[in-house]
Amino acid sequence: MALNTSRTDAAALHEKPEPFWLDPKKRAVLFQILVLGVVGLIAWYLISNTVANLQRQKIATGFDFLGKEAAFEIGESLIAYDASNTYARALVVGALNTVKVSFIGIVITVILGTFIGIARLSSNWLISRLAAAYIEFMQDIPVLIQLFFWYAIFYETLPSPRQALNPMHGVFLCNRGLIMPVPEFHPAYRYVFLAFVAACFLVWGLRRWARKRQDETGKTFPVFRVSLGLLVGLPLAVWMALGSPFSLNVPELRGFNFRGGTTLSPEFMALLLGLILYTAAFVAEVVRAGIQSVSKGQREAAMSLGLRPAQVLRLVILPQALRVIIPPLTSQMLNLTKNSSLAVAIGYPDFVSVANTTINQTGQSIEGVALIMVVYLFFSLSTSAFMNWYNKKVKLVER
Structure with a gap:
């Protein structure tokens, strides 16, 4: 026995090592290195070729233009801005405008979409059919068409400031937008x-x-x-x-426009309405699917404990449905933010619109497009990070 064992060990020592291309793990690492090298070569070729072409045409590159005077006005701004400010500040104004419409749109869309999704499952025939009709109608019309429609509503059907609608004291609706008082x-x-x-x-x-x-x-x-x-x-x-x-800054008609208060421009209102009504239809379907993913036994068990229908929905159904709802809901939030770039079609000064103006004036198209990509990537990653954190926070812990 000892002799046979020693012969086996000797044979193992003299056995040739297996070639690395036959080892799946080593082969996988090699393929990844090769792919990474090919991608790197393609990127180097594209960048070097682009730089050479720009130099040949004597087109300046870099981001030095950000410190130059913008020399164009922006209709809406959350921070102080005028034409003498730099391109960098103009781009910040555009980014803040995008954040404003995206944040308000997401909040209202989630509320409206949840309400319509629950109404879609209502036992009331009329409410259920109205919710279904809304979902079908809004999903089938492209969001850009809806933006044009709401923009036309504000400019073509609403009266001028002198004949502005006055539904309540200090609130006016006209083709200049929604004008309302604000606290001083x-x-x-x-x-x-x-x-x-x-x-x-x-x-x-x-x-x-x-x-x-x-x-x-x-x-x-x-x-x-x-x-x-x-x-x-x-x-x-x-x-x-x-x-x-408490004191209100109430708008007053002076000349051909209102002074005082705050104004929500037609471009902002049209963009906000279009994004909300379009995306809420998809959110409603997400909510409906999430609620229907919870078994009927859960509802029956909750009802047997004496819980009211509203309590059953809030305490039993929705907490379990959230794990199904949150991932596609995150996608709809990202879609709303990215669809806000269509604001350029109706003249709202979002980041894409300001960046396009900057590109036209400076000729820095590559840098401008790169900035647009980076900004929207930041918005998307930030939203995804928050929703992933919330998803982990509310997920059910299985025993």
Whole structure:
């Protein structure tokens, strides 16, 4: 036995090693290196060829143009801007305009889409059919056509400022947009805002405490009502303690336009309406599919415990449906943000519109397009990162 074992070991020592191309792991690494090398060569060829062509045509490259004077106006801006500012500031204005319409659009779209998705499953025949008709109608019309439609509604059907519609005091609707009053700033509002932030932290702590208490004792706590009281009552108490300062900057018609208040331009309103109504139809289908993914036994078990239909939906159905809803909902949020680039078609000064103007004036097309790609990549990655965090936060922990 000992002799046979020694012969076997000797044979193993003199056995030739297996060629690396027959090892699947080594072969996979080699293929990846080769592919990476080919991609690198293609990128080097494209970049070097582009640089050579630009030099041959004596076209300047780089981002030095960002520090030069823009010399063009922007109709809407969240920060101070005029034509004497730099291209960099103009691009920041465009990016902020994109963030504004995307953020407001996402919030309203999620609320509207959730409502329509739940209505689609209603036992009421009329409500269910109306929701289905809305979804079918909005999904079948391209979003760009919807933007043109709403833009035409504002400019072709609404009256001029002198004949503006006045549905309530201080609010006017005309072909210049929606003009409405805004509160004039007062130092007390800073403390009201801080009180609201403090109330948010208190609500967060209250929810954690109520969940832990329910797990330990089985007793529920009216979290929603108490949270609503904190979010409204605490800032209101601070506002009243500081003397209840309040004054409105009411718009007034002077000449051919309104002065004072704030104005939501027709371009912004048309873009916002188009994006919301179009994307909400897809969100509604996502919500409907998520709710239907929860088995009927869950609903029946909840009803047998004496929970009301609203409680069943809020406490049993939606928490389980979220794991199905969130991934496609994230895609719809990204679609809304990217579709906002169609604003250039109706004249809203978003980032793409400002970047196009910059490209036309400077000739820096490659740099301009690269900036557009980077900015929208940042928006998309930021939204995806937040939704992935939220998805992990609400996912069900299986035992």
